[in-house]
Amino acid sequence: MKNRDVAKLTENYVAHTYARYPIALVRGKGARVWDADGKEYLDFLAGIAVNSLGHCHPAIVRAIQQQARKLIHVSNLYHILPQSELARELCRHSFADRVFFCNSGAEANEAAIKLARRYGGEHSNGKYEILSTHNSFHGRTLATLTATGQEKVRAGYDPLPAGFRQIPFNDLRAAEEAIDEQKTVGILVEPIQAEGGINVPDENYFRGLRELCDRRGLLLIFDEVQTGVGRTGKLFGYEHFGVEPDIMTLAKALGGGLPLGAMLAREAVAQSFVPGSHASTFGGNPLVCGVGLAVMKTLLKGGVLKNSVKMGKVFMQRLHALKARFPFIRDIRGKGLMLGIELEMEGTKIVEACMQEGLLINCTAYRVLRFVPPLTIKQKEIDRGLRILEEVLARQ
Numbered sequence: 001m002k003n004r005d006v007a008k009l010t011e012n013y014v015a016h017t018y019a020r021y022p023i024a025l026v027r028g029k030g031a032r033v034w035d036a037d038g039k040e041y042l043d044f045l046a047g048i049a050v051n052s053l054g055h056c057h058p059a060i061v062r063a064i065q066q067q068a069r070k071l072i073h074v075s076n077l078y079h080i081l082p083q084s085e086l087a088r089e090l091c092r093h094s095f096a097d098r099v100f101f102c103n104s105g106a107e108a109n110e111a112a113i114k115l116a117r118r119y120g121g122e123h124s125n126g127k128y129e130i131l132s133t134h135n136s137f138h139g140r141t142l143a144t145l146t147a148t149g150q151e152k153v154r155a156g157y158d159p160l161p162a163g164f165r166q167i168p169f170n171d172l173r174a175a176e177e178a179i180d181e182q183k184t185v186g187i188l189v190e191p192i193q194a195e196g197g198i199n200v201p202d203e204n205y206f207r208g209l210r211e212l213c214d215r216r217g218l219l220l221i222f223d224e225v226q227t228g229v230g231r232t233g234k235l236f237g238y239e240h241f242g243v244e245p246d247i248m249t250l251a252k253a254l255g256g257g258l259p260l261g262a263m264l265a266r267e268a269v270a271q272s273f274v275p276g277s278h279a280s281t282f283g284g285n286p287l288v289c290g291v292g293l294a295v296m297k298t299l300l301k302g303g304v305l306k307n308s309v310k311m312g313k314v315f316m317q318r319l320h321a322l323k324a325r326f327p328f329i330r331d332i333r334g335k336g337l338m339l340g341i342e343l344e345m346e347g348t349k350i351v352e353a354c355m356q357e358g359l360l361i362n363c364t365a366y367r368v369l370r371f372v373p374p375l376t377i378k379q380k381e382i383d384r385g386l387r388i389l390e391e392v393l394a395r396q
């Protein structure tokens, strides 16, 4: 089967929810992938910040094989050792005391929203409203697309669930003014807006939001589905900002490529979930959690997080060199290995040209080229990838 044949199959049988590039990726190793025609690419997208250990990392392959031989799935009606161990690891390394496991980022945010509403019902006269930010992205379920601050994600899905409102990102005064004393229960926000264009807020924004939430009795909820699990050079994005949330959601990198999401909370908040409040058939099953444990271990003990900090600095320097050369680069943003270049023009043409030359990146928020390579990336791979990008940019 060649790229063309796979494309034909997709075209005939798969729902048309994606505008796909005309290649089918069939094999991967580290930061490299190959398409069905045998062409090799350097992968600076990593399944959109999912394959943090690179493709088919031996620790992940081993964890899948070992756990698959032992036990793949049982119901959450029973205790599941890898799930409890992964929960302990996540709590040990974060602000949180308890974890609810699910299968995706949207589900993790659903769980956060549901927990916030139950908490509001118990502790604050039934407050339920969630404030989120313009240009945010929180998922594609009805509740999470309603929280998402992008019109195009909501289009066509009326009537939307009640209880959501958006405020400008990185604007403390707007947050304060938007709070409805009778209704607002929490603020849902990404530490760095990812899909919204790699938007890093001011140094004091989150300290201000934390202080505001404490003063007005609101929950601070961080959507770390993309920033979490090492992507920004810290295990969790909030660590950059000197604050802790009350609830945090994870997914993307957590399962090393298997579908695994998580919602973490402080004990006093987590208590609002009791048996029967929420559930997921697959959530936290032995296989995905066995792999999640391997991901955490490799990140923390295998030196991957350290590597990502070093490589993030190298990457950032190289991007600044590009900015010095090309006047149509407006801005360079990001932390760790979550980086973006804001262009003066639309970025899709550049993404396509890079793909042609063997480099996978993507474009988000129309004008922002996004780089989320594996955290295991090597300096010579960064050099090679950015040389391709430089050549493509030079043709603009």
Ligand SMILES: *Cc1c(COP(=O)(O)O)cnc(C)c1O
Pocket (backbone or CB within 6 Å): 103, 104, 105, 106, 107, 109, 137, 138, 139, 140, 190, 194, 195, 223, 224, 225, 226, 227, 251, 252
């Ligand atoms: C990807 C993403 C989501 C949605 O995750 P899914 O697994 O696609 O449901 C939610 N929030 C953020 C910040 C994301 O980047």
